[in-house]
Amino acid sequence: MFPVSQAAYDDAIKKQDIIQITTATIRQIVALSNHLEDVVGEKFVHLEMGNPGLPPCKVGAQAEATALAKGIASIYPNTAGIPELKQNGSEFLRAFLDIEVPPRCIIPTVGSMQATFTTQLLLGQRQPGRNTFLLLTPGFPAQQHQAKILGYKTVSLDIYDCRGEALEARLEKILSKGDVTAILYNNPNNPAWTNLTDTEYRIMARLAEKYDVIIMEDLAYMGMDFRQNYGVPYEAPFIPTIAKYTDRYILFVSASKIFSYAGQRIAMVCMSPTVADRRYDFFENFYEMPRLIDAYVFGVLYCASSGVAHSPQYAFAEMMRASYEGRVNFVADCSEYGRRAAIAKKMFLDNGFHIVYAFDGDQPISDGFFFTVGYGNMGSADLQNTLMRYGISTISLNSTGSVQRGLRVCVSLLSDEETFNNLEKRLVAFHKDYPL
């Protein structure tokens, strides 16, 4: 029976070795909710996990089976990627982002996780004194951990109160110190589901050029701003990207969410030729290869895993081809997340919650994979703990680098009526017990 008693809850927290709920890892939160499910004998509503909640794109699995049947398992993959992935990746970017990235500048990685880990490793080395990463927050917590593990520094910029023109002064203040090597963000934003505006892109591009900074754009959820239809290849509107504003970019495109293919760990790093071909003294001395792309592929990626498993590369290549040939509409396939978000958002709003990150410019944010909620002035820890007692599992905004009060809600596992009904019932009960 929900709510779980405070005593039983405190006991569960203790058993999971959780010291502070707002900084606990997602894995710890999952373990806590699983434990409480056993205690209560009822299922939780899991809004904490970001597993794709849709079946995998079939084209991918078929391409893998075909490649395996041809015997590709015995030969080391080229660290720079198979030609099919490089070519189809280039075409995919042309079709949906309307940008030109040559195949040689497209490199597969073991998910975007390996991509941001290894590119951070490299970008932290490129110039003496530049080993700080500027993270636009809220963001994906793992990317901050990656910088930390690599021995690099991070600074965060919470976009909550500096959208639009206000971004310029805040960015300028940080970048003018000269120690930032790169700016890293996700767009659409994980977890706020905001999308950068034209004004914001222009400011970032201008300042990146002014201060010799590289922009790392994580497009894990590309196309999932459902206010527009980005799903038609070679036709406007195209998916917005920093690559339209400057050539100082590295893009990360993952198959995990857009093709529901997280299990096979496949993504691609896409560099502008300007970034790829720039020569650095450090790379020449350290890797004996002055060009950034060579140092990355043959210096870093080779050492990190000797490239990426062959068959997932074929899967990704074929899924992208099917997309630009119009046989797969990944945007339409993912629009299910928008539908789920619209329903869930209404349930939260009807029960006294508000959206924390609510606007892009003057436009309300899109419905999508995530959104953020607050409840009156309730602190993040209080809100997260209390909702847990009511059978709703979330993560705190603090853990995503945000300094706002509130929680991240992920709709990927809201897959059936019963789960929605449970969510509504429990939100109603919570709202009744904790009136604003």
Add this chain to the structure above:
Amino acid sequence: MFPVSQAAYDDAIKKQDIIQITTATIRQIVALSNHLEDVVGEKFVHLEMGNPGLPPCKVGAQAEATALAKGIASIYPNTAGIPELKQNGSEFLRAFLDIEVPPRCIIPTVGSMQATFTTQLLLGQRQPGRNTFLLLTPGFPAQQHQAKILGYKTVSLDIYDCRGEALEARLEKILSKGDVTAILYNNPNNPAWTNLTDTEYRIMARLAEKYDVIIMEDLAYMGMDFRQNYGVPYEAPFIPTIAKYTDRYILFVSASKIFSYAGQRIAMVCMSPTVADRRYDFFENFYEMPRLIDAYVFGVLYCASSGVAHSPQYAFAEMMRASYEGRVNFVADCSEYGRRAAIAKKMFLDNGFHIVYAFDGDQPISDGFFFTVGYGNMGSADLQNTLMRYGISTISLNSTGSVQRGLRVCVSLLSDEETFNNLEKRLVAFHKDYPL
């Protein structure tokens, strides 16, 4: 026509940006030989590359296709590995190494390359002041690069003149300084194809315990000491391992060579429970997880790639099961390399070459994937350059950390009569032109 003229050769070297042949990467040597093939219009004998030269184990590809058909592509893999891989890995070690490693201590990685990269990252952190890796050389050059990229120090110990009891004093001298966190080696040795003796294992185990050092044993070529038949599960002789001598070990078992499965990038890290469960202050503070295995899986591996692609994990699990159930004999399958080595070695010896690393104790080394050759007092650079001009591509012992004069020969691509005939013809011509 071979030999290539000195002028044409010098021109090719220049075109490939090779400054020093003995420290060029394998990729550069491949590019050089490919270029020379175009110049001469004849194929090289490629002894430089370590690609598996056999077809992949069929059980693996079938298991992947089955898993993909079940839809595993959409779900993030558990970072600690799928249960099948952990259980079958444990049983595989029991059957062929006669050791007990619990499933929880077995963790999949994106090839052994990711395994040694990520475990080095971790072991360099475990205790203040201990961030040096002792590499037994000759060895796999990438492992030294990994330490360097991670900002760690390495010391090398060339085993050439300290086999048997002589190892103790040399090891003691290095370890007594107290800055070594781990000893890393491959067995059978890449590239010398030596195998550690019982005496040497005892010395290493004793000193590892005395100086609180962890032993990292890379078993990439396990079972391929063909002087013994290690291919019968649950029956002696068992594949030798440091795990029989001490519990301070981390083993690396890769599917790349034993199952000719390099293309799918799958291996496993196997820790003793003693290593896995040890608590460290640094890990508690840095990862908020004191136990080494937790810091490794949820701290390092999660950040490196969010685990390993699902389908290759199923492949590896099923190939190991087929082996301990006696349906696949990986040792017999790989014995083809021994056959090729025996023929190639005779050709080198008949033409004035000698084996550089020739003995394990009083036993001549096994035939296998690699061997090492020298030619009179000819220096490594001279010998490598000259053989290149005769259409034989190799890498220098220097690049493997050895301080001996000579070359590494890999037999994996010696797959047909014509290639063997070319090798013999060219060695005869070289020997005639450069008499000892």
